[in-house]
Amino acid sequence: MKIAIASGKGGTGKTTLAVNLAASAPMPICLLDCDVEEPNAHLFIQTERIQRYPEGVFVPVIDTDRCTLCGKCETICRFSALVIIGKRLLAYPEMCHACLGCMRICPEEAISPGERILGDVVSATFGTHQLIWGEMRVGEAMSPPLIEAVQRMAPDDRSLLLDAPPGTSCPMIAAIRDCDFVVLVTEPTPFGLHDLSLAVETARHLKIPCGIVVNRAEKGNTQIQDYASREKIPLLLEIPFKRSYAESYSRGEKLIDTDPALKKAFTGLWEIILKRGQEIRRAS
Amino acid sequence: MKVLVSSQGQTLDAALDPRFGRAACFLLVDTESLEYSVVENFQNLNLPQGAGIQAGKTAAATGAAAVLTGHCGPKAFDVLQAAGIEVVVGASGRVIDAVQHYKNGKLETAMAPDVEGHWV
Known part of the structure; x- marks a missing residue:
């Protein structure tokens, strides 16, 4: 119980x-x-x-060589942890809620799992x-x-x-x-x-x-x-x-x-x- | 050049909104002709976190050369820097005053965020 x-x-x-x-x-x-x-x-x-x-908990790690700036990860993220500005994909790991959506939706396999220590x-x-x-x-x-x-x-x-x-x-x-x-x-x-x-x-x-x-x-x-x-x-x-x-x-x-x-x-x-x-x- | 001003209302006479990420709206103002258009910020007002990031993105999409606002937190500042937008903090009064002061060189470019992020 x-x-x-x-x-x-x-x-x-x-x-x-x-x-x-x-x-x-x-x-x-x-x-x-x-x-x-x-x-x-x-x-x-x-x-x-x-x-x-x-x-720890998942956070996205971006391979900038593979990233084509297609924006799919940015669209799926509800917490603005990934943002494309100009020709750069910026990551804000502290915003990430670890849904793994960005990693799964990326067609270029440009996102790999990293870790943020929780305690x-x-x-x-x-x-x-x-x-x-x-x-x-x-x-x-x-x-x-x-x-x-x-x-x-x-x-x-x-x-x-x-x-x-x-x-x-x-x-x-x-x-x-x-x-x-x-x-x-x-x-x-x-x-x-x-x-x-x-x-x-x-x-x-x-x-x-x-x-x-x-x-x-x-x-x-x-x-x-x-x-x-x-x-x-x-x-x-x-x-x-x-x-x-x-x-x-x-x-x-x-x-x-x-x-x-x-x-x-x-x-x-x-x-x-x-x-x-x-x-x-x-x-x- | 065009500047984006955080505003509490939809005219040049409106009071400047000291908040950037959670500004009531933005006015995109042409510093020469003083023609302007309203840029909404509805979505950001309802975000639990990350309003500064989204507002920075909104600012980048307008093509503004500078943002005039009261305060700017670390994430918004980071996004605006990445977008190559000049950040001017410490503006106050009406939107039109901020634009005039900026034109007259009375407002300085911020080199760093001037406030902490707002965690819930």
């Missing part, structure tokens, strides 16, 4: 939930930190056996679990190919827990689109609710069932609960707003080590998720 932890708004507690849920897993799992622009799950986990793999995929173990994360190269603007590379590195013999990047744009979609279930983490603020509704729309569009976790929950503030019941989305867990949790986080500790009640709550969340997974499997 592949479970994503996502949110619309940043800073709602995706990584906190992912790390604590991973550490509470009843079986060996693999945690994928797909927030490659700022991966931080590893800061809360004592990792061992760290291995790094550089990851590293890093693999490590913690206990019986595995952690894989991506670290995007500083200056690189395109994260989806690295997010996909992190997922390709995942083992296929265990359940995957995926910490998604925030937002609802390409990086988030690259992270969640193959998942069986999405846990949406939010906070009870108008901004949290607004971005949660965007994330719910995204999950629905991708036809992925979702549930909601309210972080920093406060008594008497029920805007998220009201939304969840209105939209008929299961409310999976409420993590209360407590100073001791913030202190534990700031020390790089897991919440389940601070509060035994939370350990129980996370074990319960696994039961809900795995039951949901069985339902999905039965339905399909």
Whole structure:
């Protein structure tokens, strides 16, 4: 089973939930930190056996001797990575989205594959679990190919827990689109609710069932609960707003080590998720 | 000679658009007769990235000898250089003012892009 932890708004507690849920897993799992622009799950986990793999992506390399300036590559490129000016074909590799269209359409075989380094995929173990994360190269603007590379590195013999990047744009979609279930983490603020509704729309569009976790929950503030019941989305867990949790986080500790009640709550969340997974499997 | 001016409107009285790649439109102006034509930039306004490259290409296609604009980023500058078009940044006011100042030698040719690219 592949479970994503996502949110619309940043800073709602995706990584906190992912790390604590991973550490509470009843079986060996693999945690994928797909927030490659700022991966931080590893800061809360004592990792061992760290291995790094550089990851690159296709960029066009032009053989100017073969190029006849026919313009087919320029026409097929939607991102202006190839432009003919006068008698020259100019390449802007940083614009390239690696569709390979230019190379395939060139009748002169004047375009060959080059590589732009995206960053590293890093693999490590913690206990019986595995952690894989991506670290995007500083200056690189395109994260989806690295997010996909992190997922390709995942083992296929265990359940995957995926910490998604925030937002609802390409990086988030690259992270969640193959998942069986999405846990949406939010906070009870108008901004949290607004971005949660965007994330719910995204999950629905991708036809992925979702549930909601309210972080920093406060008594008497029920805007998220009201939304969840209105939209008929299961409310999976409420993590209360407590100073001791913030202190534990700031020390790089897991919440389940601070509060035994939370350990129980996370074990319960696994039961809900795995039951949901069985339902999905039965339905399909 | 003809110069291409980034413009917020479709007449010589319109305000110069300080943006090159995402200019509202361009005016191709004959510096002697002051006759002009409007060059659209619709497509670029909607591009997520690469507007400067496409605008540079548009400029090259007009046959303009120079581009007068407010600012020019690295990719647009690169394309304009490749096309052999003079790049003049720091122009402001109305389009007609920029053309007159250029004719009177009050505007200098840019030797390098004057702003960073705009990544989303």
